[in-house]
Amino acid sequence: MIDSLQLLIAQTAPQLKLRWLTKEPAAPRPLRGESPKHAQQSLIGSLNCIHPNRLQVIGRPEQIYLTGLGSTAYAETIDKLFADHPAAVIFSDDIEPDATLLEAAERTQTPLLASSLDDQDLINHLRYFLTHALAERKTIHGVFIEVLGMGVLLVGDPAIGKSELALELISRGHRIIADDAPRFARIAPETIEGTCPETLRDFLEVRGLGILNIRAMFGEGAVVRSKTLHLVIDLQPLDHRQLECIDRLSGSLTAMSILGVAVPKIVMPVAPGRNLAILVEAAVRHQILRIRGYDAGVDFIDRQARAISVDRPDPPTFKR
Template identity: 65%
Template sequence: MATPVETLQGLIEQIGPRLRLRWLTPLPEQPLTLLGATPSGAAQSLVGSLNCIHPNRLQVLGHAEITHLDDLGAAAFRDTVERLFAARPAAVIFARDIEPSASFFEVAERTGTPLLGSPKSDDEIVDRLQYFLTYALAERTTLHGVFLEVLGMGVLLVGDPGIGKSELALEMVVRGHRLIADDAPEVARIGPETLQGSCPPLLRDFLEVRGLGVLNVRAMFGEGAVQQREQLNLIVNMRSFDGAALAHMDRLRGSLSTRTILGVVVPEITLPVAPGRNLAVLLETAVRNQILRVRGYDAGDDLIDRQARSIDETTQCMTPTPSV
C-alpha cells in the first residue's frame, strides 16, 4: 500500500521516478496540498485529462488535448487556458515530453501553478496516478486486534487483552494461513464499500505471544506465512463464555452481526472462548460459512425452508381426499 501523501512534493518524491516526472517550473518553496482548500475543492477529481467543467486537481495534457487547444484559435485557446488555471489545479502535467507554449508558462507563473513533464503517455500517467492516490489519500484508522488472511478472506480477530487472539493467530499460521498484522492493523477505505488492512512497517512480520515474547513469523515459517495486505471481510470477536451463557446463544443463526468502520459495514461474529473448544477449527468453519453467505447461501435459511416444506408435505398427506 502506498505511503500516505498529502502534498504535491510528496507525490513527486514517491511516484515521480516511476513516471519520470520532472519540474518544468521552479520547485515550489511551500508544500502544495493535493486536496482542495475548500470543501468544493476537496470533492474534485484528483487526476484526469483536460477538463474545465469539472476540473481535476492534477490536469494531464497529451497530444490529443494540445491538438484540440491548437484548433480552437488564438482567442479560444487563451480563454480555455485561463479557465484551466483558474480552477487552481495542484499541477498541470504534460505527457510524451510535450513542451508547453509560452502561454502556459505565463499563466502558470501568474497563478503559481507548477508545470510538470513526463515522457510517458497521458493514459499511463492518469492510470498510475489514480491507482497510487486511491491508496495514498484513502481515509484511514488503526484498529486493535490481529489481522489474518484465512481461505482468501481478510479476518480481524478482536477481543479483550489476554483472550487468546495471538495464540489463535499463531495456530492459524501453523495451519497454513497468513499473518498480516498483529496488535495495530491499519485499515484504509479504498472504495465505497471496500476496506483494506495492512501492517505498519515497524510491526511487519512480528507477532507477540504471551509467554513466548515477540516472534518473527516470516523468519520462523517462511515467506508464505505472511501477507502485506488484504481486504477486510470479517470481524471475529473472541469472548469468554461460561456454560450458561453459551447455552443461551442462538443455535440457528449463531451470533452474526455487523460493525461499521469508516462508514463501511463489516460482518461480525462472536466466537465463544471456552475450555475444550477447538478455536482454530471453529474459525476456519466461520470463514467458510461466511464465504457461503457471500455466495448467497445461508444454512439457517436452508434449514427453515426444509422444515417448511416438510410441514407442507405432512399436511397434504394428512388432508383427506374428498369423496366423489
C-alpha cells in the first residue's frame, strides 16, 4: 500500500518526471499525516494556506502570486506554508525555488520536489493515483464476474455452486475478474471497484476439476482486471417456507453495505433444475432497467390499477 511520500515518488516519478530538490528523507514520511488535523486535509492541490493540502503544488500562477507579494507578506506566506507541515511541496513547470523557500524547507525538514509537467496535469495524475492507492479496501469471499457489462459478485455458502455458475457464465461469453477473494476498494463516495489479487488472477477453482486457468482456456477476452461493483447475487438453498416469504412482485431485492456503500443485492434460490446462468443474466438485465428508471413490478401494479378503473369507472357526478 502507498502510505509514504517515498513510495509515492518511487511509483510515479518516471511518468510524472518528478525529481528531489532536497535530500530524500531517510525515514518514511506519511502522506496522510499523524495528527487529526492532517487527516482532514486534502491530499493534493494547488498552493492553499487557508485549507492546506498534504501535497502543496506551486505552479506558474502561484509563482506569479508569490513574486508579486511584498517582502513582509511573502515571508509570512512562506512561514504559513511550512508551519502546516505538508508532506511535501512540489514545483511544477520546472520552477526552481528561491533561497527563502529552500531555507524554510531545510529549517522545517520539509521535502521539496519538482516536475516538468504543468500544475494541472501533475495534480490530476497524482490525485487519480492517490484515490486508488489510498482507497478503503475489503476482501469478500465470492466470485466477481462481469455480466453484460455489469460487475456482479456471487456470494453464498461454500460448495453452493458459485464457481460452477461462474464457469457457465464464462462459457456464455461473460468475463471473470476474481475467484474466491475479490478485493474491493471505495474509489468514490458511491463507487466500489473490484480487482483480483495478483496471485489469483486468471484462475478459477471448480470442485472436481481443480484449478482452471480461464485465460488459457477461453482466451484474453474472458478475463478483465477490474470492474465497478453493481450487483450482489446471494445463492441460497431456500426451503418452501422461505420461498413463500419472497415478494412475488418485487422479488428479493435488498441492499448490502460494502465499505459504507449500499449495493443492490438479490437472494437467488438454488434448487435442482434451475438454470442459474440464465437467471443471473435476467437479474442483471432487470437491474439495468431499474438503473434507467423502469421497474417491471411497479409497471405491473399500475397496469392492474388502470384495468380495474376501466372495469369499475367512477360514478357520474350530477350538477345541480
